Amino acid sequence: MNLSRDVALIGAGMTRFHNKIHADKTSREIFLEATLEAINSVDKNFEFKDIEALFLGTFSGDSFENQAHMAALMADWLGINPKPAIRIEDACASSGVAISMGAMAIASGLYDIVMVGGVEKMTSLDTNKVTDTLAMAADNLFEVSAGFTFPGLYASIATAHFAKHGSRWDQLAAVSIKNHYNGSLNPKAHFQTSVLDVAKKMGESRGLTFKDEMEFLRSPLNPVVAYPLRLFDCCPISDGAAVVILAEAKKAKRFTDTPIFLKGLGQASDTMCLSNREDLTSLKGTKIAAQQAYKMAGVKPKDIDLAVVHDCFTIAEILATEDLGFFPKGEGGVAAEEGRTAINGDKPVNPDGGLKAKGHPVGATGAAMAYEMFKQLRGEAGKHQIADAEIGLSHNVGASGATVTVQIYGK
Amino acid sequence: MIIMSVKPFSLKSFREYLSEGKIMASYCPSCKKVHLPPRPICPNCMGKTNKWRELKGEGIIKAYTTIHVPLTKMMSQSPYTVGVIEFDEGGRISGLITNARETDRDLIDLRVKAQIVKEGEEIKLCFKIIS
Ligand SMILES: [Zn+2]
Numbered sequence A: 001m002n003l004s005r006d007v008a009l010i011g012a013g014m015t016r017f018h019n020k021i022h023a024d025k026t027s028r029e030i031f032l033e034a035t036l037e038a039i040n041s042v043d044k045n046f047e048f049k050d051i052e053a054l055f056l057g058t059f060s061g062d063s064f065e066n067q068a069h070m071a072a073l074m075a076d077w078l079g080i081n082p083k084p085a086i087r088i089e090d091a092c093a094s095s096g097v098a099i100s101m102g103a104m105a106i107a108s109g110l111y112d113i114v115m116v117g118g119v120e121k122m123t124s125l126d127t128n129k130v131t132d133t134l135a136m137a138a139d140n141l142f143e144v145s146a147g148f149t150f151p152g153l154y155a156s157i158a159t160a161h162f163a164k165h166g167s168r169w170d171q172l173a174a175v176s177i178k179n180h181y182n183g184s185l186n187p188k189a190h191f192q193t194s195v196l197d198v199a200k201k202m203g204e205s206r207g208l209t210f211k212d213e214m215e216f217l218r219s220p221l222n223p224v225v226a227y228p229l230r231l232f233d234c235c236p237i238s239d240g241a242a243v244v245i246l247a248e249a250k251k252a253k254r255f256t257d258t259p260i261f262l263k264g265l266g267q268a269s270d271t272m273c274l275s276n277r278e279d280l281t282s283l284k285g286t287k288i289a290a291q292q293a294y295k296m297a298g299v300k301p302k303d304i305d306l307a308v309v310h311d312c313f314t315i316a317e318i319l320a321t322e323d324l325g326f327f328p329k330g331e332g333g334v335a336a337e338e339g340r341t342a343i344n345g346d347k348p349v350n351p352d353g354g355l356k357a358k359g360h361p362v363g364a365t366g367a368a369m370a371y372e373m374f375k376q377l378r379g380e381a382g383k384h385q386i387a388d389a390e391i392g393l394s395h396n397v398g399a400s401g402a403t404v405t406v407q408i409y410g411k
Numbered sequence B: 001m002i003i004m005s006v007k008p009f010s011l012k013s014f015r016e017y018l019s020e021g022k023i024m025a026s027y028c029p030s031c032k033k034v035h036l037p038p039r040p041i042c043p044n045c046m047g048k049t050n051k052w053r054e055l056k057g058e059g060i061i062k063a064y065t066t067i068h069v070p071l072t073k074m075m076s077q078s079p080y081t082v083g084v085i086e087f088d089e090g091g092r093i094s095g096l097i098t099n100a101r102e103t104d105r106d107l108i109d110l111r112v113k114a115q116i117v118k119e120g121e122e123i124k125l126c127f128k129i130i131s
Helices: A027-041 A070-076 A094-107 A125-136 A140-144 A150-165 A169-183 A197-208 A213-217 A284-297 A314-323 A332-337 A354-358 A362-377 B011-019 B072-077
Strands: A007-015 A054-057 A085-088 A112-121 A225-226 A238-246 A260-269 A306-308 A392-399 A403-410 B025-029 B033-034 B049-055 B058-067 B080-087 B093-099 B111-119 B123-128
Touching: A007 A027, A007 A094, A007 A362, A027 A070, A027 A112, A027 A238, A027 A354, A054 A070, A054 A094, A054 A362, A070 A085, A070 A112, A085 A094, A094 A112, A094 A260, A094 A362, A094 A392, A094 A403, A112 A362, A125 A140, A125 A150, A125 B072, A140 B093, A150 A169, A150 A225, A150 A314, A150 B058, A150 B080, A169 A197, A169 A213, A169 A314, A169 A332, A169 A354, A197 A213, A225 B058, A238 A362, A260 A284, A260 A362, A284 A314, A284 A392, A284 A403, A306 A362, A314 A332, A314 A354, A314 A392, A362 A392, A362 A403, B011 B025, B011 B111, B011 B123, B058 B093, B080 B111, B093 B111
Parallel strands: A054 A085, A054 A112, A306 A392, B093 B123
Antiparallel strands: A007 A238, A007 A260, A112 A238, A260 A403, A392 A403, B025 B033, B025 B049, B058 B080, B058 B111, B080 B093, B111 B123
């Protein structure tokens, strides 16, 4: 299947993802900040009033801020009334899905220019309440009632993956070390410190020295959250927003000489309950969404120059690199350990630090992935730029895999 | 003539059976598959799963974790172990593993026996490692 009209990105903006710097703001203010940056990023001729609709991905303003009806609220605060505003809630994949919805709205001929974004203000609740809220994305009757948390679901995937494919926690740690290093190169990232530097800093204040990252990651300073996942295997709780502006491909030329084209998109659903999946070590939704996107774009996994994948937990990045077809099943961990997914590896994954270091304000993540694609493919990613990036892939997952979107971008 | 009362395929019936000490799954005769939680439509073939099947209550652990940052309502039990259990007859479900609070051994493939636990209004399926 193809889109009946081609779609391009003409602008992108995001706030830094963080747990403190947005403390005094509400989600509407954070979203406005990302929007203004996106609008200013359009090269020429763009006016706010050119936006014909807003597609907003957001997970749970309802719980985090006692605020529902978020899309209308954002449209109001952006001053774009009476343009239609649509909220999309698909857990952590909310704005990945919003991008597909925005693209489809353009492809349908209904609109030429739409804004797609995501926002989440999570830090208004304490960690335990955030844990409860995130668990709402799992099956309340049959997973949460059993005691499962969100990290717990991915931790279970990890124990199953270890048993079936012989992967090890050290390989998860390799993902964490890589993504923290990448985060140190990204001014928008929540964490901009390498694990080695964290180890030094935390060690100094406690009179401890660690011979390397691994010794630190095995220490009590990296406590278990859900065995085998430790703190440094989990993405942080962050506030933030990201926005991209999509335009019909021909119209896009009016606004920039270097638009980035959405070449392929895919989306799939899977069982809500992890327990109902035949293979607990793979996300079927990722495989199916990727097949659709590869087919539409006319490319293969080997053609992808860089990927941003949904590493809410380190094990999730290993699963993604396997299920997207970058490495054979069971070899994602080895690839991470060998540095193949590093910024200078043969298949760079999450050069922006991923959810692990960049942060994961749930509803903003999919849009932030599109932001990264826009910057990388235009050669504007700064210190974490992948040289000569031509084709990029983004992969956004809702909860433990019940929703997955894959998008492929090119010049 | 005695007509056995068969409950409709609903989650209410599932809970009622549990409170009677029965673990009841739905069964699809064309796929020969057992589904948990029981559901009226087979997710495999879209056909009607028109039979209840009572499970003996034993199976193996397919995946597990020990949770140290718990849900608020589970705070007093932390750390606790939960897992994905596959019953011998087929069908899988998540549940608390009650005798493996903090363990260093790998629990994958260990045998478990179901325990039906009542907590106030709630009725839960939990599991005990028996191997
Ligand atoms: Zn069937």
